[in-house]
Amino acid sequence: MTDYVLDQHERPMKDLRISVIDKCNFRCTYCMPAEIFGDDYKFLPKDELLSFDEIIRLVQIFSKFGVEKIRLTGGEPLMRKDLHELVARLHEIDGIKDIAVTTNAVFLVKQAKKLKEAGLNRVNVSLDAIEDEVFQQTNGRGIKTSPVLKGIEAARDAGLEIKINMVVKKGMNESQILPMARYFKETGDTLRFIEFMDVGNHNGWNMGSVISKKEIIEEINQELPLVPLDANYFGEVASRYRYEGSEAEIGVISSVTDAFCSSCTRVRLSADGKLFTCLFASEGHDIRELLRGGEPDEAIISNLIKIWTRRDDQYSIDRANGKPTKKKIEMSYIGG
Numbered sequence: 001m002t003d004y005v006l007d008q009h010e011r012p013m014k015d016l017r018i019s020v021i022d023k024c025n026f027r028c029t030y031c032m033p034a035e036i037f038g039d040d041y042k043f044l045p046k047d048e049l050l051s052f053d054e055i056i057r058l059v060q061i062f063s064k065f066g067v068e069k070i071r072l073t074g075g076e077p078l079m080r081k082d083l084h085e086l087v088a089r090l091h092e093i094d095g096i097k098d099i100a101v102t103t104n105a106v107f108l109v110k111q112a113k114k115l116k117e118a119g120l121n122r123v124n125v126s127l128d129a130i131e132d133e134v135f136q137q138t139n140g141r142g143i144k145t146s147p148v149l150k151g152i153e154a155a156r157d158a159g160l161e162i163k164i165n166m167v168v169k170k171g172m173n174e175s176q177i178l179p180m181a182r183y184f185k186e187t188g189d190t191l192r193f194i195e196f197m198d199v200g201n202h203n204g205w206n207m208g209s210v211i212s213k214k215e216i217i218e219e220i221n222q223e224l225p226l227v228p229l230d231a232n233y234f235g236e237v238a239s240r241y242r243y244e245g246s247e248a249e250i251g252v253i254s255s256v257t258d259a260f261c262s263s264c265t266r267v268r269l270s271a272d273g274k275l276f277t278c279l280f281a282s283e284g285h286d287i288r289e290l291l292r293g294g295e296p297d298e299a300i301i302s303n304l305i306k307i308w309t310r311r312d313d314q315y316s317i318d319r320a321n322g323k324p325t326k327k328k329i330e331m332s333y334i335g336g
């Protein structure tokens with residue numbers, strides 16, 4: 001039986017995003033800038049990460065509240081050892097209808113087939129440029145596009161559904177909007193443009209470096225005319241468009257200039273078991289403590305009900321209204 005719980009804005013909990021690791025092989029300048037996430041940066045030790053058993057127990061509980069969709073993220077989720085084993089166990093849980101991974105795709109060449117066989121439905125691949133020179137700058141590690149494009153091909157060969165995510169930041173990669181649109185119109189993969197967000201405390205965000213949804217759409221529409229589409233599901237973060245005369249789609253995720261908090265059904269679990277009710281939260285709720293303290297399911301359930309029914313978050317709306325911001329959690333830790 002599913003018990004829907006509503007928050008202060010009558011939003012149900014539908015979508016659980018699990019960060020399985022805080023480490024990453026990239027140093028994207030807007031997420032984990034290399035000068036902060038250097039050799040001496042202290043990532044979580046292994047024993048602090050939630051184990052697969054702990055994750056599975058929690059997902060079983062969450063599924064009773066109406067959570068149907070699981071997204072594995074990070075850091076780079078494919079760096080978590082034996083991720084396919086976790087996927088296979090998630091796939092067995094009643095009520096879980098959709099399992100997806102958000103990844104930079106480099107390790108998909110090795111893992112796509114195993115993940116698909118384990119029950120993974122989809123991958124959302126992050127790629128910020130199609131030209132090597134630009135991409136080598138954005139990923140902070142000088143990595144060319146070819147390992148990512150090969151990863152995307154491996155996902156396609158394995159039969160996984162694919163979307164591409166591109167963060168657009170002024171002065172970083174706006175030159176790539178049209179080249180990326182042309183490239184993925186041909187492959188038929190849905191390309192989603194993400195407005196550069198003020199996540200974390202180190203990416204030097206300011207409003208001047210945001211390229212808005214309106215600007216992105218206008219630029220593409222001039223060369224490749226677009227037709228707006230309805231959302232696929234309640235709470236979808238991207239506004240969707242189709243190219244005229246084609247089935248290929250794009251989306252724009254406009255958390256800054258057109259917030260979508262009113263339909264936010266997402267809850268996030270950090271790699272060390274803290275629950276966050278917003279991407280921009282200052283603090284999480286320690287669920288690992290309950291798990292490792294031997295609490296029964298009932299105690300965890302009543303805690304979750306308390307957390308969700310008190311949830312009042314609508315950070316992107318508050319930001320747009322000029323409400324002062326607090327210290328935030330890093331995106332690589334909370335999960336993107």
Ligand SMILES: Nc1nc2c(ncn2[C@@H]2O[C@H](COP(=O)(O)OP(=O)(O)OP(=O)(O)O)[C@@H](O)[C@H]2O)c(=O)[nH]1
Pocket residue numbers: 071100102124163165194197236237238253255264266279316336
């Ligand atoms: N502000 C804000 N941004 C979000 C939220 N959820 C996702 N995003 C942004 O959207 C990006 C893309 O999200 P994905 O990881 O691809 O997941 P998704 O949009 O749920 O994907 P689908 O399930 O394929 O629709 C994230 O990396 C974030 O930058 C959210 O709740 N709030």
Ligand SMILES: C[S@@+](CC[C@H](N)C(=O)[O-])C[C@H]1O[C@@H](n2cnc3c(N)ncnc32)[C@H](O)[C@@H]1O
Pocket residue numbers: 024030031073074075076077102103104124125126165166167194195196197198199203331332335336
């Ligand atoms: C934190 S990453 C984790 C998963 C994986 N490493 C990847 O890059 O797909 C998840 C998503 O967050 C997005 N992201 C990170 N920092 C962002 C920012 N400042 N603004 C908008 N999106 C951001 C990334 O582009 C990526 O699509």
Ligand code: SF4
Pocket residue numbers: 024025026027028031032074075076104126332
């Ligand atoms: S966006 Fe993803 S790939 Fe880039 S640094 Fe952040 S976690 Fe790593």
Ligand code: SF4
Pocket residue numbers: 255260261264265266277278279280313314315316317
């Ligand atoms: S800012 Fe917070 S409440 Fe708004 S959509 Fe993002 S995660 Fe949800």
